[in-house]
Amino acid sequence: MKKAKAAIDYKNAVISIKGLTKSFDGNAVLRGVDLELYQGENLVVLGRSGTGKSVLIKIISGLIKPDEGTVSLLGKDMKNITDKELNEIRTRIGFSFQNSALYDSMTVRKNLEFPLVRNKKNLSRAEIDKAVETVLEAVGLEQAINQMPAELSGGQRKRIGIARTLILNPEIMLYDEPTAGLDPITCIEINSLINEVQQRYKTSSIIITHDLTCAKATGDRMAILLSGKFERQGSFDEVFNTDDDRVKPFFDYNFIK
Amino acid sequence: MDKNTTAIEPAPKQDPAIKRWLVSVFIDFYKVFQFVARFFREVFFPPYEFKEVMKQCYEVGVRSLTIISVTAFIIGVIFTKQSRPSLSEFGATSWLPRLVSIAIMRALAPLITAIICAGKVGSSIGAELGSMRVTEQIDAMEVSGTKPFKYLVVTRVLATSITVPILATYAGLIALIGGYVNVAQNEGTSYTTFMEQVFEPLNFVDFTSSLAKSIVFGFTIGVVGCYQGYNSTKGTEGVGKAANMAVVTAMFLVFIEEVIIVQIFGWFR
Numbered sequence: 238m239k240k241a242k243a244a245i246d247y248k249n250a251v252i253s254i255k256g257l258t259k260s261f262d263g264n265a266v267l268r269g270v271d272l273e274l275y276q277g278e279n280l281v282v283l284g285r286s287g288t289g290k291s292v293l294i295k296i297i298s299g300l301i302k303p304d305e306g307t308v309s310l311l312g313k314d315m316k317n318i319t320d321k322e323l324n325e326i327r328t329r330i331g332f333s334f335q336n337s338a339l340y341d342s343m344t345v346r347k348n349l350e351f352p353l354v355r356n357k358k359n360l361s362r363a364e365i366d367k368a369v370e371t372v373l374e375a376v377g378l379e380q381a382i383n384q385m386p387a388e389l390s391g392g393q394r395k396r397i398g399i400a401r402t403l404i405l406n407p408e409i410m411l412y413d414e415p416t417a418g419l420d421p422i423t424c425i426e427i428n429s430l431i432n433e434v435q436q437r438y439k440t441s442s443i444i445i446t447h448d449l450t451c452a453k454a455t456g457d458r459m460a461i462l463l464s465g466k467f468e469r470q471g472s473f474d475e476v477f478n479t480d481d482d483r484v485k486p487f488f489d490y491n492f493i494k
Numbered sequence: 495m496d497k498n499t500t501a502i503e504p505a506p507k508q509d510p511a512i513k514r515w516l517v518s519v520f521i522d523f524y525k526v527f528q529f530v531a532r533f534f535r536e537v538f539f540p541p542y543e544f545k546e547v548m549k550q551c552y553e554v555g556v557r558s559l560t561i562i563s564v565t566a567f568i569i570g571v572i573f574t575k576q577s578r579p580s581l582s583e584f585g586a587t588s589w590l591p592r593l594v595s596i597a598i599m600r601a602l603a604p605l606i607t608a609i610i611c612a613g614k615v616g617s618s619i620g621a622e623l624g625s626m627r628v629t630e631q632i633d634a635m636e637v638s639g640t641k642p643f644k645y646l647v648v649t650r651v652l653a654t655s656i657t658v659p660i661l662a663t664y665a666g667l668i669a670l671i672g673g674y675v676n677v678a679q680n681e682g683t684s685y686t687t688f689m690e691q692v693f694e695p696l697n698f699v700d701f702t703s704s705l706a707k708s709i710v711f712g713f714t715i716g717v718v719g720c721y722q723g724y725n726s727t728k729g730t731e732g733v734g735k736a737a738n739m740a741v742v743t744a745m746f747l748v749f750i751e752e753v754i755i756v757q758i759f760g761w762f763r
Contacts (some may be wrong), residue, residue, distance in 0.1 A: 298637045327639040338634035340626075352638035355645075358541075405638065 243435060243457050246276035250309075251409055251441045252297060257306030258465075259292055266292050268465030270306070274409070274441050279431070281444045281456030283476075283487065288462045290445040291335070294411040297443070298332050299323050311408065328356050331402025331440070335414040337394040339386035345397055346382050349373070353404050372400040375437065376430060392423035399430060403438060410434060410442040416451045428454035449477075449487060461487075529721050533651055536644050543649045550653030554615050558661060562610055566665035569606060570672020573597060578680065587681060591691035594673040599696055603666035604704050605752055608711035611658055612744035616719040619650055620740030623723025624733035632724070647724060651716035658712030659705055666704070703759035710755065711748050718744040 252274040259267040266289035295301040308315040349369045376396040416424040459476040461469045477488045635642035719740040726736040
């Protein structure tokens, strides 16, 4: 499926990262990352396992604190932010986890309601039901409403995970390995869903992946994380038209030459 | 030194093992202190999770009733049976109800209830929160702005602090019934006489100390279980470790607290 052209506002950066560094037990993972995500854009972050891709989006969402550098999210500097402001910002960000992270003691309905009822206290039962139905329809899983997460397939879990983030109408979506562990057909469905979310909810997204099919299908721009920095950024062709031995194997592996 | 000779660099000086162990113990204490302080910071401020607290009280209380009932009854019977020979040597078997009531209400009921709850509830909380941590469910709550600490930790600690005292009182009554069954069988004492003798030696301090102990035990079981689970790492291995540590640490602390509280209430007798 060919990606529809997105309406990107290159004057308006919703995420702006400068000089970001992060180490774990003296092991430097991010070594001065600079990145901007523009309004309406799908940015794909590529890189080998363990290069700090997931760490990057966890820092953006405030789950991990950086050692140095600044992260500005929707115009707010994440360093000088109160807990209340952080919570408020988080309701404007959707985070789709690699393993979906569905609450396994709750049904799909309760999973979807959970962020809504806890962030918007004055909603009526009818409004909550309507919101749940809308996001389930958006991910095409209306029939799963009363199922438990354990009864869902991997692809369905991913979809419900995305639906749970959509229920708060996020402005930014962060996808951590959205197609990891899925069969090729389900991967295509998830790629289409990511594009649909971009069009329908007008989101700006960061998609962490090492699946180049997903990257090509969903990304407006690619950024490759190498040795803790973004060394190549641009369109799919710009990024992979190179003899760099650190980049070429990605392409060769994904699209067997 | 000859240019071709490679100098052997001395190995970096490492702190002795005991020092590293002590440092890690103090860091752990500090983390637990921070965890407890965060509980008290969040428990008094809205939003209040009444519904979730009630649900957790049900999980802790109602689901522990069977095992507490059976254990308490057996302890009542066995304790009475084992105490009889010593008293009968002095011809004092009529004192059995008094002895049983003091032992059960002052010490055994809160302690046995706490031990059972540490095993059953503490491990379950540790495993549940641990599993939520390693499967990123807690992170998912956090990034959706839903304050997981309040929803998961505050509610569970409140539930154990409320429910363990109720269970301990219940366990005490069931153990007394166990004692009565044994006394009635052997001495033919009537139910009314037994109960009169049971409550005769007990005073306000006994009930207060028993209640205070149970609240502290419940709080400890909740905090330890939540702390171990909430800070669990290293995948499934970490979940098992969290459940195990929740039980071992809670039981250890319960015994230490028992000794301290008995000493404190001893001053009021």
